[in-house]
Amino acid sequence: MTGASSESVAVVVVTFNRADLLAGMLDGLAAQTRRPDAVYVIDNASSDHTREVLERHHGGDLPLRVTHSPDNLGGAGGFHLGLRQAYLDGHDRIWLMDDDVVPAPDCLEVLAGRREDCLMAVREDTHGRLVEKAALRFDLSNPLAIKPKTAMVETSYGSRSALPERVELENVAFEGFMVHRRVVDEIGFPDPTYFIFYDDVDFALRARRAGFRIWGIRDAVLVRQLDFDQQHDLGSWKGLYMYRNLFVVHFRYGENVPVRLKPWLIAAVVVLLSPLRGGRGEAANVIRxxxxxxxxxxxxxxxVD
Known part of the structure; x- marks a missing residue:
């Protein structure tokens, strides 16, 4: 299923105080066999040497469009702003990218050659191990499924070689997700009020409910530079956003009353178990x-109006 390569593709990168990772990411974009038509970088008020990294790439191989936000908009606000800019500039496809991933040289060429409206590059770590955590099943119908992600690419397939050419996904990460503008026509932009976490899940749920299908593409390789460690941070400020936004997804998209009530159950269990787990910070977070x-x-x- 090929033939879309003549469409314009803009890349949206959101970054915050990770200049060295950003440099590697931009080098990866510059090395693409299919040149991006524009690269929109949203700098979320970084205080490190991000500006110097971006200045080095200005006038180089990448058609950069840089926005230095005076405030930290979070990943959600950054992707909202960047996707809006790319959409209003008329690009056909928008490729959403975090600053801690590096695409293989042919990654954009592989994705740009597909006709599907919603595409996801498949992530691996720096050792070549499959680490794609996009959901094959995101269950908002079963109140007994405490975690709605009940199956994901990494655990279901184990290796890239075991994947089919494409696999249907029920949620995505904004790390290598490519969306056609007609999807944005239908459902609008990412919700900036999430700040961080679950803005990509929200967008995917809206797209699927509008009738669009999301496909992970085996041969589109994206290398993640950092380990996944967010699940161990539930007592911090990040944990507050993780719980809040998980609950928002249930409130907005739960398919029945028991699922929409599940956040109350989760909160009660966390609070009740907090003396045993030593998680006072987590208990306070879940209540807030x-x-x-x-x-x-x-x-x-x-x-878009």
Whole structure:
């Protein structure tokens, strides 16, 4: 299923205080066998040497469009802004990219040659091990599924060689996700109110509910430079956002009343178990998260109008 390579492709990169990772990521884009038509970089008020890295690439092989935000918009706000810029500039496809991944040289060429509206590059670590955590099943119908992600690429297949040429996904990460502008026409932009975490899940759920299918493409290789370690951070400020945004997804998209009530159960269990787990910070986070999520039940307007 090929033939879309004549369409323009813009890359959106969001970065915050990871200049050295950003440099490697931009080098990877510059080495692509299919040149991106524009690269929109949203710098979330970085205080390190991010500006110097971006200045080195200006006038080079990449058609950079840099926005230095005066405030940290979070990943969600950065992707909202960058995708909006690329969309309003008329690009056909927008490839969303974090600053800690490096695409294989033919990654963009592989994706740009596909006709599907929603595509995902498949991630591996620096040792070549499959680390693609996109969900094959994201269950918002079963109240007994405490974690809605009940199957993912990494654990279901184990290696890239075991993957079919394409695999259907039920959620994505904004690390190598390519979306056609007609999807944005239909569902709008990513929701910036998430700040970090689950903005990509929210976008994927909206796309699928609008009738679009999402495909992970085996031969589109993206190398993740850092380990996944967010699951161990539930007592920190990041944990607050992880709980809040997980609850928002249940409130907005739960397919029945028991699923929409599940955040209350999760919060109660975390609080009850906190003396045994030593998780006072996590217990405080989950209470604050539940309160905040109740105020985000209604999706804000993110339409293109």
């Amino acid at each position: 998260a539940l309160r905040a999520a109740r105020g985000m039940r209604q999706h804000p307007s993110t339409s």
